[in-house]
Amino acid sequence: MLEHRNFYINGQWVAPAVANDFAVIDPSTEEQCAVISLGDAADTDAAVAAARTAFDSWSQTSKQERIALIRKLAEIYDARAEEMAQAISLEMGAPIDLSRGSQVGAGSWHMQGFLEAFEDFSFESDFTASEKSLREPIGVCALITPWNWPMNQIVLKVVPAIATGCTVILKPSEVSPLSGLLFAEFMHEAGFPAGVFNLVNGDGVGVGSQLSAHPDVDMVSFTGSTRAGIAISKAAADTLKRVSLELGGKGANIIFDDADPQAVERGARHCFQNSGQSCNAPTRMLVHRSRYDEAVATASQVATNTHVGPASEEGKHIGPVVSEAQFNKIQGLIETGISEARLTAGGLGRPDGLNRGYFVKPTVFADVNNDMTIAREEVFGPVLSIIPFETEEEAIAIANDTPYGLTNYVQTTDTEKRRRVARRLRSGMVETNGQGFAKGSPFGGYKQSGNGREGGVFGIEEFLEVKAVSGWAAE
Structure with missing residues (x-):
């Protein structure tokens, strides 16, 4: 020791x-x-x-x-x-x-x-x-x-x-x-x-x-x-x-109907990275109704296929969350989510084969609305909430309806829409179409x-x- x-x-x-x-x-x-x-x-x-x-x-x-x-x-x-x-x-x-x-x-x-x-x-x-x-x-x-x-x-x-x-x-x-x-x-x-x-x-x-x-x-x-x-x-x-x-943050990832085919998978993987322990994680996935069912299926498959294992294990996987206190907090919020929304992947308890360590199942909730606890509280674990929207105005309203304002995400091939929506999102950062930020760019948030x-x-x-x-x- x-x-x-x-x-x-x-x-x-x-x-x-x-x-x-x-x-x-x-x-x-x-x-x-x-x-x-x-x-x-x-x-x-x-x-x-x-x-x-x-x-x-x-x-x-x-x-x-x-x-x-x-x-x-x-x-x-x-x-x-x-x-x-x-x-x-x-x-x-x-x-x-x-x-x-x-x-x-x-x-x-x-x-x-x-x-x-x-x-x-x-x-x-x-x-x-x-x-x-x-x-x-x-x-x-x-x-x-x-x-x-x-x-x-x-x-x-x-x-x-x-x-x-x-x-x-x-x-x-x-x-x-x-x-x-x-x-x-x-x-x-x-x-x-x-x-x-x-x-x-x-x-x-x-x-x-x-x-x-x-x-x-x-x-x-x-x-x-x-x-x-x-x-x-x-x-x-x-x-x-x-x-x-x-x-903290509760980032919205807005996926429009014309988003590239990899947008949902990219967003889910980003949410689960570092076992979900990132303040800028895209934990609310807002999906246009025309692509909603497809997005739920894809994100759920990503969660199911995400390997969870010890930190010492080589390869691409997610490890445990940091502590017993964090594990218990996340389990409590997953339990609340099960009572509020539709669980499509993951859930309570450790992944199969892991009986020690603070390991959390990558979890996806569908049919979430923005009034639910799972959509409002920062979980700080590998938990994704998927919310449908019909119009650009509705997507912006849902994204901004949060006490947080750190990072939001926009996925669309329409350049003018991408810029227009980015301007209206109340957050210190807006990542678009999976394009990361440059070295030295300003990191920080609005509101809480x-x-x-x-x-x-x-x-x-x-x-x-x-x-x-x-x-x-x-x-």
């Missing part, structure tokens, strides 16, 4: 102020695979103090110095990619091929995107002939990241923060802490000055709340549930710190999916203040 009780504070690995062991569970086996310690207020205070002290000098380093260190970090990340893949697979159950590819790959992809954006980024501009606008680091940043895409979110926060001259305290999810601890090793090996990057493990009630309310923290960047995002916003309000939130944007130039700007200086020109 792995033992990782120490925190990374002020350039050193240090023991927690008070022992508070926490078991990390392998979701494929339900057995303890590691032990960490949860921090308390003394650990949080020490990390914030280190970041505050380091900020004065780090914020004054040159853009070239910071780029050089981030490039070194990227080299170390790529060289130790297999270690990271194994850590992610163990801690949160991502199948090892998915972990090596999408999970670890997301981190390197975003790192390169930031480096490309940062090369051409200017921290000052002329507002008038005699007035200058300056962009300066906001200060000490608390970065609170989730368990479902660990490196995706850690890189999306840490790299732009340090690139702008901020100093940071990272609190990764206590459920999947091994990847964050390994990332701290990469930061140390790259040679970042003491205090620029700090890591304290802890839960949301403890370290998360302490960071959110801490008077010496200038900004909180959080990815996780909408419920937790609201709590963080309230805790941060007393000190009026900036809060950037990337929260949060505020702020991550990735590329947009992610860099999140960590900057704007200062106006008059009389800049020589007298």
